[in-house]
Amino acid sequence: MSFGQTPKGRSKQLGLGSVLIGLLLSSPTFAAPPGDLSELMAQLAEVRSVSARYTETIQVSLLEHGIESTGTIRYVAPDTLIELVDGEPPREIRIQGDRVRISEADETHEIDVGEHRAIESMVAALRSVFTGNLVELERHFHVRFERLGPGKVGDGWHLTLTPDDAEVAWLFSRIEIRGSGREIHRIEIREPNGDSRTMRFEHQEIDSPDG
Amino acid sequence: MPSRRFFAILIPWVAAIAAAFFVSLHLGRVSTDLTRLLPRGDAPEEQLLLGQLREGPATRLILIAIGGGDTQGLAAISRRLQAALAADPAFSLVENGSLRLDDPRLEALFPLRYLLGPDAACREDLRGVRLRHALQARLRELSGPLPPPDKNRLAADPTACFRALLQSWRPATEPRRMRGVWFTRDGTSALLVAQTRAPASDLEGQQRAVNAIRSAFARTAPASRASLTLTGPGYFAVGSRDAIRAETTKLSLLGSLLVLLILWAAFRSPWLILLGALPLASGILAGVLAVQGLFGYLHGIALAMGLTLLGVALDYPLHVISHARFGPHPELGGIWRTLFLGVLTTALAYLALTLTDFAGLAQLGVLATTGVLIAALTSRYLLPPMIDAVPRRKGERALGLALSIRMPAPERLGLFLGGVASIILLVVLTIHGLPWETDLRRMSTVPAADIALDQRLREELGAPDVNRLFYQWADNPEQALRRQEQALPALEALVAEGRIQGFEAAARYLPSTETQGRRQARLPAAESLEADLEQALQGLPFRRDAFAPFVADVAAAKGAKPATLASLGGTAAGAEVASLLIPAEKGWLSLVPLIGLDDGGQSASIPPPGMHYIDLAAASSGLLDRFLGETLAKLEISAAVIWLVLLVGLRDLRRLGRMLVVISLALQLDLVVIILLDGRINLFHLVALLLVLGLSIDYSLFFTRPGQTPDERATTFTALVLCALSSFAMFALLGLSSIAVLHAIGATVAIGIALAFFLSWLLAAA
Numbered sequence: 001m002s003f004g005q006t007p008k009g010r011s012k013q014l015g016l017g018s019v020l021i022g023l024l025l026s027s028p029t030f031a032a033p034p035g036d037l038s039e040l041m042a043q044l045a046e047v048r049s050v051s052a053r054y055t056e057t058i059q060v061s062l063l064e065h066g067i068e069s070t071g072t073i074r075y076v077a078p079d080t081l082i083e084l085v086d087g088e089p090p091r092e093i094r095i096q097g098d099r100v101r102i103s104e105a106d107e108t109h110e111i112d113v114g115e116h117r118a119i120e121s122m123v124a125a126l127r128s129v130f131t132g133n134l135v136e137l138e139r140h141f142h143v144r145f146e147r148l149g150p151g152k153v154g155d156g157w158h159l160t161l162t163p164d165d166a167e168v169a170w171l172f173s174r175i176e177i178r179g180s181g182r183e184i185h186r187i188e189i190r191e192p193n194g195d196s197r198t199m200r201f202e203h204q205e206i207d208s209p210d211g
Numbered sequence: 212m213p214s215r216r217f218f219a220i221l222i223p224w225v226a227a228i229a230a231a232f233f234v235s236l237h238l239g240r241v242s243t244d245l246t247r248l249l250p251r252g253d254a255p256e257e258q259l260l261l262g263q264l265r266e267g268p269a270t271r272l273i274l275i276a277i278g279g280g281d282t283q284g285l286a287a288i289s290r291r292l293q294a295a296l297a298a299d300p301a302f303s304l305v306e307n308g309s310l311r312l313d314d315p316r317l318e319a320l321f322p323l324r325y326l327l328g329p330d331a332a333c334r335e336d337l338r339g340v341r342l343r344h345a346l347q348a349r350l351r352e353l354s355g356p357l358p359p360p361d362k363n364r365l366a367a368d369p370t371a372c373f374r375a376l377l378q379s380w381r382p383a384t385e386p387r388r389m390r391g392v393w394f395t396r397d398g399t400s401a402l403l404v405a406q407t408r409a410p411a412s413d414l415e416g417q418q419r420a421v422n423a424i425r426s427a428f429a430r431t432a433p434a435s436r437a438s439l440t441l442t443g444p445g446y447f448a449v450g451s452r453d454a455i456r457a458e459t460t461k462l463s464l465l466g467s468l469l470v471l472l473i474l475w476a477a478f479r480s481p482w483l484i485l486l487g488a489l490p491l492a493s494g495i496l497a498g499v500l501a502v503q504g505l506f507g508y509l510h511g512i513a514l515a516m517g518l519t520l521l522g523v524a525l526d527y528p529l530h531v532i533s534h535a536r537f538g539p540h541p542e543l544g545g546i547w548r549t550l551f552l553g554v555l556t557t558a559l560a561y562l563a564l565t566l567t568d569f570a571g572l573a574q575l576g577v578l579a580t581t582g583v584l585i586a587a588l589t590s591r592y593l594l595p596p597m598i599d600a601v602p603r604r605k606g607e608r609a610l611g612l613a614l615s616i617r618m619p620a621p622e623r624l625g626l627f628l629g630g631v632a633s634i635i636l637l638v639v640l641t642i643h644g645l646p647w648e649t650d651l652r653r654m655s656t657v658p659a660a661d662i663a664l665d666q667r668l669r670e671e672l673g674a675p676d677v678n679r680l681f682y683q684w685a686d687n688p689e690q691a692l693r694r695q696e697q698a699l700p701a702l703e704a705l706v707a708e709g710r711i712q713g714f715e716a717a718a719r720y721l722p723s724t725e726t727q728g729r730r731q732a733r734l735p736a737a738e739s740l741e742a743d744l745e746q747a748l749q750g751l752p753f754r755r756d757a758f759a760p761f762v763a764d765v766a767a768a769k770g771a772k773p774a775t776l777a778s779l780g781g782t783a784a785g786a787e788v789a790s791l792l793i794p795a796e797k798g799w800l801s802l803v804p805l806i807g808l809d810d811g812g813q814s815a816s817i818p819p820p821g822m823h824y825i826d827l828a829a830a831s832s833g834l835l836d837r838f839l840g841e842t843l844a845k846l847e848i849s850a851a852v853i854w855l856v857l858l859v860g861l862r863d864l865r866r867l868g869r870m871l872v873v874i875s876l877a878l879q880l881d882l883v884v885i886i887l888l889d890g891r892i893n894l895f896h897l898v899a900l901l902l903v904l905g906l907s908i909d910y911s912l913f914f915t916r917p918g919q920t921p922d923e924r925a926t927t928f929t930a931l932v933l934c935a936l937s938s939f940a941m942f943a944l945l946g947l948s949s950i951a952v953l954h955a956i957g958a959t960v961a962i963g964i965a966l967a968f969f970l971s972w973l974l975a976a977a
Contacts, residue, residue: 064754
């Protein structure tokens with residue numbers, strides 16, 4: 001019985017936000033706007049790699065104002081994600097398969113994703129977004145797909161993921177992803193108590209067969 | 212149809228048996244607790260051992276494995292099963308390794324964090340610059356890639372004291388976790404642990420718990436490929452009771468049918484067959500009532516073994532009926548003396564068991580001795596007039612005469628065979644060593660495969676070795692906790708030296724009231740905390756009033772009543788403490804189970820001052836050793852007494868010599884066959900050998916009866932064939948059972964009967 005996220009005292013934070021970013025970054029190149037969700041998923045499956053700059057804003061009720069951080073993120077199919085957080089010293093978070101490695105200055109920690117229910121569920125489910133596995137995605141989340149325009153290139157879309165599992169929902173009540181055509185604009189992770197974290201992306205470089 | 216005289220005896224007799232049956236049911240607490248067979252130990256060490264065996268919390272664990280399916284599906288079933296069982300009052304604790312941060316049971320502990328938690332995060336961090344460092348750490352976590360899992364508690368707990376508390380309670384070894392729940396190392400099965408409220412010896416309670424698990428599993432895993440595997444002491448007890456019950460019923464029905472057929476072939480009269488059964492029934496009930504009267508309860512195993520030993524009592528009515536119907540002299544005078552000697556010596560052999568201080572064996576002795584005597588007396592005094600009242604049929608003697616075949620053998624053959632048997636026994640003993648079974652677990656009625664599975668699951672779950680531990684006595688929980696706190700530094704030192712890898716101790720979860728009081732004194736007063744907090748918040752982006760709940764909680768903890776056993780309630784920690792701090796008759800027993808003890812045989816010297824070391828496995832096998840030794844010693848005494856009784860009763864050294872050759876040959880060869888078949892001799896074999904002793908006394912006595920006419924000899928022979936055949940049929944069936952206990956008893960007795968009968972025929976026939 002314990003909080004698994006913090007073995008041996010020192011807080012080891014897993015780059016869940018980065019996982020989301022990576023997964024979503026992998027998905028913004030659409031040859032055509034998706035007619036429906038399965039079409040979107042089919043297109044996501046083709047992405048080979050993505051890199052981008054990001055800005056993250058964290059809103060917490062304990063704080064007077066939001067905290068902002070920036071960095072670079074890179075995803076390589078099928079399952080590698082590297083996030084570099086700007087700072088002195090910079091922090092690197094590397095996720096490969098089920099292993100997570102966090103390096104800061106001279107310190108490195110490794111975590112097995114499978115040890116932590118909420119994280120594993122998120123990683124597994126969101127990985128299914130970029131591998132285009134709709135069946136797997138719907139096993140973990142209630143998925144709502146919404147088109148914000150008539151369906152032409154450049155029109156917006158909106159994906160809402162609601163976790164089915166109570167244990168995951170305790171940490172995240174909702175994940176909203178907004179994009180338009182080839183671009184993801186932002187990912188917003190909402191927590192049950194009203195706190196949230198929002199990530200915006202720019203300078204995306206996408207490698208896919210037709211990109 | 213028998214005459215009225217027959218019914219004049221039969222009706223009151225059957226009525227008496229029925230009455231005795233109902234009285235016995237009424238009196239009847241039948242205990243099935245294996246440990247009650249063992250002696251009431253005087254030494255605290257034995258009390259500890261027995262307590263552990265009987266009611267220890269470890270015995271209330273049911274280990275659950277769910278296999279057959281993909282990881283995700285199994286994890287989902289594990290979660291649903293955990294939730295379903297946790298809500299069931301039959302269980303005090305159900306764990307599957309999931310980290311349910313919103314678990315309502317944790318809420319009860321949250322207000323206690325400043326009294327229970329470790330120094331650094333729960334007291335030292337509440338002051339001055341350390342408070343500021345703690346706030347900075349929380350800020351880093353909040354701005355990190357993942358919010359801290361206890362984010363919702365930070366307003367009341369900015370130093371993460373509760374997190375540190377739960378961290379310090381984390382077991383030294385934990386199973387692999389996949390999809391957030393426990394799995395076996397190979398990842399094929401999800402693991403859960405359920406602790407029942409009912410003690411392991413409460414079979415009804417255990418049965419309810421097992422049923423609850425099965426039906427919850429059926430509900431939570433409908434139509435899935437997943438399969439449920441259970442192990443654990445209570446589960447095994449239920450399973451073996453059911454298996455034994457079913458198997459015994461089946462085999463004894465079959466056996467009774469066979470015996471019935473044999474008796475029908477001999478007597479051709481339902482009335483005579485009925486008469487054959489009545490003395491045995493009377494003997495069993497008299498024995499049961501005697502035990503219930505003397506001990507207040509009857510042990511299930513004593514009953515089962517008692518029924519075995521009373522197998523010899525089936526012979527008495529058979530002798531009486533055979534001689535009355537087929538013999539040249541309807542009156543019993545001739546055989547009664549022989550029968551009486553047989554009864555007396557058998558009763559003496561069984562009586563020796565009552566002299567042991569092992570309650571179960573003493574019960575067995577009382578039951579068997581009483582039963583044998585009552586069966587013999589009813590056969591002697593109630594049967595003859597009833598037999599006379601059953602009309603004779605024509606040609607009744609034919610069978611007896613047809614079976615009369617003599618097998619004369621030279622007397623020296625017996626001595627020769629005896630010598631050969633002794634040499635074989637010596638050789639077998641030399642090869643096998645002393646084959647006494649002293650491992651209590653292997654003596655159990657549980658199939659070996661299930662025990663292996665249980666051990667594997669225990670190992671997977673990383674449960675500490677419950678066999679080797681330190682223990683300490685105290686007058687009350689507070690004293691126990693204080694003593695343990697004093698020993699903690701020495702225990703930590705043992706870990707540091709590498710003598711042990713780890714240990715469990717109640718004081719780790721629940722500090723003594725005294726310690727909690729000292730901790731309260733160290734908590735800052737409200738004004739001082741507010742001032743330090745204001746200082747610490749300087750320049751940090753937290754809201755000024757963000758930590759008001761924190762200030763309030765520290766103030767509340769400073770004035771709170773210290774936590775007790777009850778405050779830990781239904782949490783895993785509470786269950787842990789309850790299993791380590793046990794109320795006993797003479798006080799409170801605190802246990803410190805050791806993990807990874809590497810003692811090099813020096814364990815007894817390492818316990819910290821005030822604590823004692825015990826190896827429960829060694830202690831229990833020592834107990835069993837003593838038990839077997841004591842039983843054998845008592846048997847030696849009774850063997851001497853039996854020999855004397857026979858000498859006085861027979862006044863014939865040659866006849867006695869022939870009998871002794873037969874008896875010792877039968878026992879020795881039986882022993883050799885068992886060792887070759889089963890590898891070891893356990894308690895059940897030993898009891899079965901006692902019956903073989905009784906039967907071989909009976910057979911050899913009758914075969915060696917001197918001065919018989921050919922007619923008399925034929926009658927005796929018929930009676931002996933009937934006795935041996937019916938007993939053999941009954942026990943050979945048991946010997947075919949797959950249940951170790953039944954097999955051990957059945958095979959030993961059946962082989963013994965065959966040996967005793969043919970050896971008597973060959974060597975003793977006068």
